[in-house]
Amino acid sequence: MAMSTDTDVLAYEPDIHTYGIQSFADEHAKTQADIERILRIDWWPRHRNVLDQYRTTTTSVEMDATKLTESQFTRAAVYHVLSYYILPKLSKFTPDGDVFREKMEYYRARFQEEINYILRDGPEYDFNNDGSVTDSEKQPVHYNRLVR
Secondary structure, eight states: OSOOOOOHHHHHHHHGGGGGGGOOOHHHHHHHHHHHHHHHTGGGGGGHHHHTTTTTTOOOOSOOOGGOOOGGGGGHHHHIIIIIIIIIHHOOOOOOOOOOHHHHHHHHHHHHHHHHHHHHHOOBTTTTSSSSSSHHHHHHHHTTTOOO
8 A cells, every 4th residue: 555645645635636636546656655665765764663662583683664653654655755756846937937847846834844743753653563553652753862
């Protein structure tokens, strides 16, 4: 399953299919890969210690994206796919009056804001693979860190 779909995008940009592109499935997959990479860089290295309490001999130290709660990232994924993949395809990148370029900037800022909220709140990750995420498995970026 993807973090976002065309239906999710249509909730923010209802006319997006009127510009000639009827499906953005490939773009959604790219967005999911980008968000997973952000998590591996900004969140996962700080939480390997949480994994230790759930570790078995077969558990990898690499992040397993299938253990994420994808619905937690839907809004961020919509903002990302619009700003980085869909709207650039529609923009002519003219200096003045390019509505798609303005929307790219808007959605890019919303994506940064939303991904920061998710990281601060704590991504839901099923460390013990039991099918549910408990509060002890949901760790924010600043878990056990002094932040000044």
